[in-house]
Amino acid sequence: MxxxxxxxxxxxxxxxxxxxxxxxxxxxxxxxxxxxxxxxxxxxxxxxxxxxxxxxxxxxxxxxxxxxxAERIAFYVEDMRCASCIRALEEGLLEKDGVVAVNANLATKLVIVEYIPSVVTASELRDAIKGLGYTPMIRESGIAAKGSKFKTKFVFSLAVTVPVFVISMFLMDLPYRAIILFLLGTAVLVVGGSSFYTGSYKSLRRGVPDMNVLVALGATAAYLYSVYNTFFAAGDLYYDAAAMLITFVLLGRYLEDAAKSRASLSIRKLMELQPKYASVVKDGEERKVPAEELMPGDEVVVRPGEAIPADGTIIKGSSAVDESMVTGESVPVDKAEGDTVIGGTINKTGLMTVRVERVGRDSFLAQIISFVEEAQARKAPIQRFADHVAARFVPAVVSVALLTFIAWMLLGKGIGFSLLMAVSVLVIACPCALGLATPTAIMVGLGKGAEMGILIKGGEVLEAIRKLDTVVFDKTGTLTVGRPSVAEIVDLAGVGEERILRVAATLESGSEHPLAAAVIERAAGLARYELQGFESFPGEGVRGKVDGKEAAIGNRKIMSRLGIAMDGAEAAAARLESEGKTVSLVALEGKIIGIIAMIDKPKPDAKEAVEELKKEGLEVYMLTGDNERVAKAICKEIG
Structure with a gap:
């Protein structure tokens, strides 16, 4: 066929x-x-x-x-527990025709599959994972489900294990003591230990025993020995050992999942940049639709303060767009008809209509998310070695536990003591740490980097850092604070800085622009004038009546629009701009009375960090999408 x-x-x-x-x-x-x-x-x-x-x-x-x-899809696999699971999933899926590549990551519990949709579908891939004995889930719902599941099981097991421990250690003469311990111990194994037994069954069916087998063997051995002594003999009882083993491993898994969920936060934060809904215009009517349903050619309306739902081109309107997440430029970029915009960036001032051009995996934001996910899933050389060892660890541990049991029996210590020693070997040798330590460390490092705007292309890059000789920093939010603040106020009319600030803050109170926020922050505590007739000009500035007098604030364009001459303001503005500052001209009654200069200031520790790197013999560079004047000014300030 x-x-x-x-x-x-x-x-x-x-x-x-x-x-x-x-x-x-x-x-x-x-x-x-x-x-x-x-x-x-x-x-x-x-x-x-x-x-x-x-x-x-x-x-x-x-x-x-x-x-x-190839198309790419990510499955969240809750019951992927160790390196043996990774091998089973990767090898099993690669056997399916149409699958190009598979990357399973234990730390994220994500299985990223590259496939050809015309040969194999996403639903067939999901069924294939189920056929291997695992439970694939949608990533977001999976994260929520696993956290609550392990927390519930742990709380139940702890509540039952505490009385088991107390009765075992201190209430030796309690009536029906053995029966009570049997009932409580059984409850812990059935409810708390269910995931270990189902996991053991699946791993043994695949022929690759994992850490679940070790936990299940240890708990079951202690439990069955205790059951035998409860009903058929009068030996020691080890229900407390079985219950505590299950409870402590559940605690470890709950904490492990919580840590991995926090480590995955960087990707979730990137996803949150994409708005959930978009206002689509069809046949002259505007209606809200889920952003994932957008198609190339759709026309969407984006209001001030909203995130742009998809990559596209402005076909109507103009605005200032905050693109700092993409370009690093601290000041919003003026956009007009014909200009391209990027999904996830923020429309700050004007109303505009955008024709959608790229959606889904082709969008800029999706490519960033894909880059981070791929980097987190890519194994470092040391991680590949750890996975190799962990995958062969379980049979060796079971063998050592069996030898331990036999050795103590031969030494005459009795079946109870020998069994306890064998269980101890099984528990302490669980390869959880071996299989998880490296991927989790890599994931946390890459995740923290992504949060700070640093994309690291996989664990092998982290390993290679020890050989680096050059460091290239992003500017916005890394070397700088990430938002503009007032650096200087120039009084051109002798009215005083306070008067200039009060006029500016009154006008900017009606604006959502980041520069407006900087002015309002600086003017905190100062009384504002009455504002009337407010009017905004996207990409230029605002005007209005302040205390009954015509006033305006913005760049040269709005001054030209209102017929206000620059006169002596030009030289002062040019000087401030040469220092890398962004200037806002403040006019009152047809005359420029002052200039407010703003800058995205370097972080307090930026200079020290650069100096330390230079002491280590590294060359330090800064990369920015901001203009050359700003870049030079920041470089000069931090050395």
Whole structure:
């Protein structure tokens, strides 16, 4: 039976490129027909799955010098517990035709699959993971579910284990003591230990025993020995050992999941930048729709203060857009009809209509999220080594525990003591830390970096940092505070700085611009005048009547619009701008009375950090999307 696959290809520049790929594919054993379209950028390949598969087809395209593009989907797998699980998932999914690559990460519990949708669907991938004995879930709901699940089980187990411990240690003469301990111990194993037993069953069925097997073996051995002594003999009882083992491991898993959830915060924060809903205009009517339903060509209305729902082009209106998350520029960028905007950036001042051009995985924000996820999933060399060891650890531990039991029995210590020693070996040798330490450390490092605007391309980069000789810093929010503040007030009319600030703050009280926020913050505690006739000019400034007098604040454009001459203000404005400051001109009754200069100040410890790096022999550079004047001023200040 033949299969047909449609594969997107990057890197084609002409019809000759398409012919080259066709030739490479046609030469592949098992391929019956290959048609490559330069216009659509796709290859339609008909092949015999018994002789060829997507991996070999992908290899043929790459051998021709081009890049096949696969779709990517992330599954949250709650019951992925150790390196053995990773191996089972990766190998199991790669056996499925249409799957290009699989990257399972224990720290995030994410399984990222690259696949060809025309060959295998997302639902088939989900079913394949279920077939391997795991439970794939939507990432966000999975995170919420796992936290509550382990917390509930731990609280229940703790509540029951405490009386088990007290009765075992201190109430030796309690009536029906053995029966009470049996009932309480059974409750802990059934409720609290259920996840360990189901996990053990699945791992043994796959032929790759994991840490669940160690916990289940240890708890069951202590429990069954105690049950035997309860009903058939008069030996020691170890219900407390079984219950405490389950409870403490549950506590560890709950804390582990909480730590990993915090480590995943950087990706969730990036996701939160994308608005949930968009105002779409169709047939002259505006209606709210989920942002994920947007399609290229849709027209969306974006109001002041709202996040832009998708990448696109402004077709109506103008505004100032805060693009600091993308470019690092501290001051909003003026946008007008024909300008492009990026999804997730903030519309600050004006009303505008945007034609959507890129959505989903093609959007700029999705590419950033994908970059961070891929970096967190990519294994460092030391992590690959740890996974290799952990995957073979469980059989060795079981063998050592068995030898421990036999050795103590031969030494005449009795079955109870020997069993306790064997259980101890099983518990302390659980490879949780071995399988989790490296990926969690890498994930936390990459996550913290992403929060601070530093994207690190995987764990191997973290390992290579010890060899680096150059450091390149982002400016906004890394070397600087990340928001403008008033640096200087120039009085051009002898009215006093307080008067200039009061006029400016009164006007800016009606604006949402970050520069307005800086002025209002500086004027805190000063009384404002009465404001009438407020009018905003996106990308220019605002005007209105302040205490009954015509006033305005903004850049040169609004002064020109209102016919206000720069006169002596030009030289002062030029000086401030040469120092990397952003200037706001304040006018009253047709005359510029002062200038308020603002700057995104360096962080208090930025200079010290740069000096320390230089002492280590590193070259330090700053990379910014801000203008050259601002960049030079910041570099001069921090050295």
């Amino acid at each position: 033949r299969k047909k696959a449609s594969i997107r290809i990057e890197g084609m520049h002409c019809a000759t490129c398409a012919l080259t790929i066709e030739k490479s594919l046609s030469a592949l054993k098992g391929v019956h027909k290959a048609e490559v379209s330069f216009g659509s950028g796709t290859a339609i390949v008909e092949y015999d799955p018994s002789l060829a598969n997507i991996s070999s087809i992908k290899g043929a395209i790459e051998e021709a010098g081009y890049k096949p593009v």
